[in-house]
Amino acid sequence: LSDFERVVGKSWVFTSEDDLALYRDAYSPLWGETDERLAAAAVAPGSVEEVQEIVRIAARRVVPLYPISTGRNLGYGGSAPVLSGSVILDLKRMNRIIEVDEDNAFALVEPGVSYFDLYRYIREKNLRLWIDVPDPGWGSPIGNALEHGGGWTLNPFRDHFGAHCGMEVVLANGDLLRTGMGAIAGSRTWQQNRYGVGPYVDGLFTQSNFGIVTKMGFWLYPQPQAFRSGEILALHRDDVHEFVRITAELANAGIVNSAVMIRSPFLHAGLRDEQTAAVLVETEHGTAGTWDRLARDRGLASWATTVQFYGPPAVIAAQWGHVQERFAAIKQIEFRDGPAYRFPLSQAEAETVPDKSALGIPSLSIFAMGARSENYPSPADGHLSFSPVIPMTGKALLEAHRVFSAAVREWDIEPLGFGAGFCMYPRSFVFLFTLPLSRDGGTNRKARAFFRHLITLAAQHGWGEYRAHPVFMEEVMGVYSFNDHALRRFHQMLKDALDPEGILAAGRYGIWPKHLRNKRV
């Protein structure tokens, strides 16, 4: 610690209980238990050189480090390490927006830059650019992209790692690497061409522990002239097949290029009521009679989606027109026009938009979901996100509904946000839902056991998660077991070569350094 203090100054090394409490995972499924993942200390460097120095000290003294950008990874670990006793390498002080280029629409940022920071910078400078944001705006483009996170405007900007261009990385030996065109001395196209020449290595630094990312470029969306959205509703259960097929084709063709989420207003209204449970079982036996009758009696659509369009008014009107033409192939389909905007919005207008993330405006309003209300008097203390990737077909969507809702009923757990297939990345759905957590051990013990059951259940259907909480990274990676865990063995080979002392983020996504492998941590 005194070595670290010599590098960053005494005030940027944290050891007190109060300071370290800030690095606890506020949504920890192990909250207050002996094996809760806890940091031993934290160190906050202010420059790349300081990061390099810290890494060299850590390697010399074999001190485990756990790098975070803004450390807001709630639902997937917060800012707590995978291995207790690690020193958090907190990069929040490195918060420079190094460049934003309006003509070529890109930004180069440091890890401590949040979505709020980048949004404000662009607004203050009146640049005609948009960012894409995940639901909580207090996170960072770098931390989010390194977790394969996504947002809510349009492709290709929504896939945050997919929309990055160029990285700077400190390796475990203190060396400094720039990827893509950044490897050219005096490069002038680091953020414009992502591949450079030779093997493309950027993916190795995501969901891994092979380096510390100190800069990253992102492509931004030139501010569109207009936005409009529309809702599409189908009445019958068996419409799901055509509904998803048309959606997929339009999305794969780029005619629908927004986030697409296919939900069932009927199922969402009654996941836990016995009649709905019965229709899901009936679905397995192939008949739609009860489902359709109950949905009609309740005045609810069986399936619904919202599509959003961005661009010149005439183009997006044509897109919406074409989408309606295609969906008209389904009988009794209903279309509803949603909100429409012209840009730029004034600050006051931007503040009153109901669905800010659809317009790339960062906010924290998502935390109202599951907050205390008349209908929800005892909110959870946090939640655990389960995120299996399933095929983008009606058949798979019905199957996921049936499999997971049966599990939820069997275990008597009430998940939040259950039942939507959403297109986090093109060509597949993430059937994401969250399990409530509590500061009492009993609820969390049950949630953990259920989560493990869900991992196995999903794997039995050929589904794996796109992202995982540290407590379950091992098991989630364990499902990716083709050819006797060839992928894990490859990760371990890389770990041994790049970080032989095992000082970086030990255990992240099941990648343990040699000396901790096969030990329970």
Ligand SMILES: Cc1cc2nc3c(=O)[nH]c(=O)nc-3n(C[C@H](O)[C@H](O)[C@H](O)COP(=O)(O)OP(=O)(O)OC[C@H]3O[C@@H](n4cnc5c(N)ncnc54)[C@H](O)[C@@H]3O)c2cc1C
């Ligand atoms: C209600 C709710 C809604 C959410 N909605 C979304 C959503 O719409 N989309 C979405 O993607 N997520 C969502 N999340 C999850 C999460 O809040 C966000 O992904 C958040 O942006 C992650 O936090 P962060 O950006 O601060 O990343 P960090 O916490 O800084 O980083 C995440 C992890 O990446 C690694 N890492 C970070 N920085 C570095 C670095 N510089 N070098 C090496 N490794 C590093 C570390 O292991 C770290 O733990 C949601 C969470 C909640 C609670």
